Amino acid sequence: MKGLFNLTVTEFKLLLRDATALFVVLALPVGFLLIFGSMVSGGGSGATPDAVPHASQEFFSAMAVSITLGMLALFTIPTYLGTYREKGILRRLSVTPVRPAALLVAQLAVHAAMAVVGVALVIVVGNAILGVGVPQNLPGFLIAFVLGVASLFTLGLLIAAIAPSGRAAGGIGPLLFFPLLFFAGAWMPKERMPEILARFADFTPLSATMDSLQIAWQGGSPQTLHLAVLAVFALVVGLVATRMFRWE
Amino acid sequence: MSRVPVIEVESLHKRYRGHTAVEDVSFCVEEGEIFGIIGPNGAGKTTTVECIEGLRRPDGGSVRVLGLDPTRDGAELRQRVGAQLQESELPENLRVLEALDLYASFYRKPANPARLIEDLGLSKKRNTPFGKLSGGQKQRLSIALALIGSPEVAVLDELTTGLDPRARCETWGLVEKVRASGVTVLLVTHFMDEAERLCDRVAVIDAGKVVATDTPASLTARTSAGQRIRFRPSASLDDRLLTDLPEVSGVSHHRDEILVTGTGDLLGAITSVLTRYDIAAHDLRVERPTMDDAFLALTGRKLDD
DSSP states (O other), X not given: OHHHHHHHHHHHHHHHTOHHHHIIIIIHHHXXXXXXXXXXXXXXXXOOOTTSTTOOHHHHHHHHHHHHHHHIIIIIHHHHHHHHHHTTXXXXXXXXXXXXXXXXXXXXXXXXXXXXXHHHHHHHHIIIIIOOOOOSSHHHHHHHHHHHHHHHHHHHHHHHHHOSSHHHHHHHHHHHHHHHHHHTTSSSOGGGSOHHHHXXXXXXXXXHHHHHHHHHHTTOOOOHHHHHHHHHHHHHHHHHHHHHOOOO | OOOOEEEEEEEEEEEETTXXXXXXXXXXXXXXXXXXXXXXXXXXHHHHHHHHHXXXXXXXXXXXXXXXXXXXXXXXHHHHEEEEOTTOOOOTTOBHHHHHHHHHTTSSSOOOHHHHHHHTTOGGGTTSBGGGSOHHHHHHHHHHHHHTTOOSEEEEESTTTTOOHHHHHHHHHHHHHHHHTTOEEEEEESOHHHHHHHOSEEEEEETTEEEEEEOHHHHHHHSTTOEEEEEEEXXXXXXXXHHTSTTEEEEEEETTEEEEEEOSSXXXXXXXXXXXXXXXXXXXXXXXXXXXXXXXXXXXXXTTO
């Protein structure tokens, strides 16, 4: 346990020294929120200007959070773990009393902490600068956040499990991220998608996360379908990823 | 009183998909030794030590380390055996002292990280990130990490590959210090000079089998290459005077230099002949066979092939 704790502390320090990871967690979501959030007027469900008809400030807040989660899950987690395997860091640990699985746990814990920092920043900055309300349905929001983190992070773990190298992992992540972002409605609102695409989107993790966060933000209850999709996704992908993970 | 072997490998056999990495390897390492496993790349050296470290499960034979079975008693083994792996790195941004503090926290009775840093000459680099260390410094850090758990046995795999001659020499000095502190060292190398300089005994492995286990001196003495003596005679000399000597096996000329090969007291025999005929030997050099010659004699091929 002491080993796992110290590994986690160390991984946290390393992440804080990693400019890319900090950008993903701190600058990117806040910048995104400030640029797009300021294009729509005050919060709530009503007033949406014609320029961005589907958009509310909660939509952009939920999207900023989702992008952070997605990038942590699909960019930094696979790159870290892929590199750790490639450089023999996991193998090196396996000749110490600590099991290399501890490093996986430490990485996921550290990234989860960063996700919390990211979402807190979006809420605080959005509220302070743009006057976005805090999430109205807090329990619903927390459930959506936890399930979103679980499903996306296990997807990152799966990429790390199957990617032959750190570089390959760093390439597969974005390859998945952008389609997922499309289905989440980042480029085309789901209401405008063809029916079949919109239905499919309900079963993709980033879309389910984003919809659930946005609904909870505005005070509604996330759809059971979305939460179920996230839970099942996390369970199945997590199981496959841990089965397939290669330590060297 | 016979000493209990620290490492006992008996008829070890390990296959990977499609090929046999280790065919049949047996050897014993005694307490306090620096024991070398030498052989060309792909001979099965690393697979052998990976079975000793518990990283791989043997397909046949048995391995005992400090009386433990590496696959069954892995947890206890990893407390007492320190390992330096071939080509294993650390995160770029992890600093030297942080790495040692972290690894120290994994062990029951860790060594003092600050003192280890001192001993390995890394004091000035204690706050340097791993990515900014030179090859020699990285290697010293990996030795430090192998020793951080106060191990009874240290397994060092291809310790000096990629190091410049000076760094290699310094690293050799460190290994001798490690042994002097009471740690049994198992050293894997494909450098014969390294084995010759450091090891008390070596096992020569070729194509997954041990072809000889002995001290470096005995291995070289065994080679048919024997000794070589070169000199420039002050006056011309009939080859037959030399070839008639029982110790001499061959005589050849290279410009004005004579090369005599043979065994036994070759030097004594040659000098007495030369003295008898009042010929002086200029630039006389005695060349002992090296481990490279020994390897060639044992396996029928050169190490670099």
